[in-house]
Amino acid sequence: DIQMTQSPSTLSASVGDRVTITCRASQSFSNCLAWYQQKPGNAPKLLIYKASSLESGVPSRFSGSGSGTEFTLTISSLQPDDFATYYCQQYNLSSPWTFGQGTKVEIK
Amino acid sequence: QVTLKESGPALVKPTQTLTLTCTFSGFSLSTSGLRVSWIRQPAGRALEWLARIDWNDDKFYSTSLKSRLTISKDTSKNQVVLTMTNMDPMDTATYFCARMHPYSDWGQGTLVTVSS
DSSP, X not given: OOOEEEEOSEEXXXXXXXXXXXXXXXXXXXXXXXXXXXXXXXXXXXXXXXXXXXXXXXXXTEEEEEEEEEEEEEESSOOGGGOSEEEEEEOOTTSOOEEOOOEEEEEO | OOEEEEEOOSEEOTTOOEEXXXXXXXXXXXXXXXXXXXXXXXXXXXXXXXXXXXXXXXEEEOTTTGXXXXXXXXXXXXXXXXXXXXXXXXXXXXXXXXXXXXXXXXXXXXXXXXXX
């Protein structure tokens, strides 16, 4: 499997901050990389697919970038609703899929 | 409207086999390009992708759990079934089924506790 390593595991930030989460893959793969937001008690919500495509209905303050083995999720101006846990996922269509271990965004 | 719902036992004993059923509506798994996955999440811990089945019956499994997992579909019933053998207390988790890539539609999840 392609292993995904997220960093940091926890991030403390304030409303209005620019936040960046990184996901590194154990090997290079296509841009089949997604980002999810999860709040306690809820299923994950898709934010970004194909590394940089914004899912319909997701605020434009969320953006994704990267290729090969390094991918980034950026929140341009953190809002109160954004305090949650974020996961990357590789979904290379010809192989098993994997999630990163998650990044919890906490209030500073 | 697409919905998915997981069903299965809430409690299983160690060494038993777990069978979970995902019953969905709003799409057909015979439609080209569609796929359904199973994912689990122990309380307070990360998501773990387990397995997926594609419209053409291709199947993929987590390498670490491959020997214990079997996924199948019944297109006529709009169901995907996951079996996991030799259950252990470490397998206690909420189990989700989801239509993913394309789309992102998830069930509410079902909590499975492994305990004697």
